[in-house]
Amino acid sequence: MLSRTADDLYWMSRYLERAENLARTLDVSYSLSLMPQGGLGDGLDELAMPLLISGTMNEYLKRHGQLNADRILHFFALDAENPASLYNCLSAARSSAHAVRGRITADMWENINATWLEMRSIAEQGLGHYGVSRFCEWVKERSHLFRGATVGTIMRSDAYHFIRLGTFIERADNTLRLLDARYKLLGEDSEDHDDRSARAYYQWSALLRALSSFEAFAELYRGSPRARKVAELLLLRADVPRSLSSCLEEMQKILAGMPGDNGRPAQRLVAELDARVRYTVIDEVFEHGLHDWIIESIDQMHRLGNAIHSAYLEAA
Structure with missing residues (x-):
């Protein structure tokens, strides 16, 4: 192509x-x-x-x-x-x-x-x-x-693969940015039943609904949405379609099936990113700092986009 x-x-x-x-x-x-x-x-x-x-x-x-x-x-x-x-x-x-x-x-x-x-x-x-x-x-x-x-x-040809690749890299970037914006606004909210806690409930619920993940949260977790639970769902759960983990898993499959050697840097990078998310638990993310972890992930998605562009989208 x-x-x-x-x-x-x-x-x-x-x-x-x-x-x-x-x-x-x-x-x-x-x-x-x-x-x-x-x-x-x-x-x-x-x-x-x-x-x-x-x-x-x-x-x-x-x-x-x-x-x-x-x-x-x-x-x-x-x-x-x-x-x-x-x-x-x-x-x-x-x-x-x-x-x-x-x-x-x-x-x-x-x-x-x-x-x-x-x-x-x-x-x-x-x-x-x-x-x-x-x-x-x-x-x-x-x-x-x-x-x-x-x-x-x-047809499941290269055209289909490039279409799907664009979808998942854009989706991953958006999920990261939306989660980071809400976290910066709310922080690790307390569990107290005060105005801030009520506000946090509506803010996190609205975020989950925006990412079509409210039903998944209700099925997987008990209690009200809070920063750690929401972050775990949207970052680390591969079974949630708009999560970072799910997007990386899909991109790794697509890039692994691309022919030729030009795409090896992109294939290696997406495999590294997928492994980083796959073998991380939410406590490690918060120990590192959720905002810092997300910003690093956004930068890595940018690097992946550049690697895909260099490998497949630049004229020889």
Whole structure:
């Protein structure tokens, strides 16, 4: 496969996964912003969280000067001038899909093209007319439909592998960033039944719901969600689809099946990362410091992305 084609397939899936992840981030922040804050911040603090997680806070402040709920929502969701907006993620995904139209199935193309056309219609109406929660659910639904069309219709060739590779590396990075943002906000919350503990319950529950992991948590753990339990679930449980461990396991399988010797650095790196997570227990993570552990993992995911790019996506 030409590196240019592989690059478009890889980034098509990364941008679609990124759009879904951004919608999850926006949905949880918007929902929490509507709750009574109890003197522990305000709704604007919650709405600003997606800007901090996506690294677009400075760009927002440069253009708008101060935090404003409606402007934050538009900037993050539908702003065509914000490269990191949901609007531009879906635009980039559609452009990449168009470039590899001959390598994806008709079902995949029709799904992503219809998604982009509807996104443009939503942008014309405005988020206030459409509704924030409804919009976020729509983005997640369109991502699910594309993933279903991909798994159900495309041959298990290199094209499929690059699509899946892009999905899992983007998903792993998002899970790490979302967990880190909530942990920095709450810390290792106490078990006392006070306002902070109640706030922690809703914050951790919202994070689990944002990552479609609330039911898994309820099945595996007793009691209310707390930092250690949530971190263990989202980092170390390979049976939870959006966990770091699950994503690394899937990427290792994909890269191990890639032909040729060019990918050995990426294969070695993902195997090292998978082993680091597989043979770690949550007490070791907290002894190291959860924030530091997550930041190191984000850096390692960046290194893995660079290794994949060098091995497969650069023109020879």
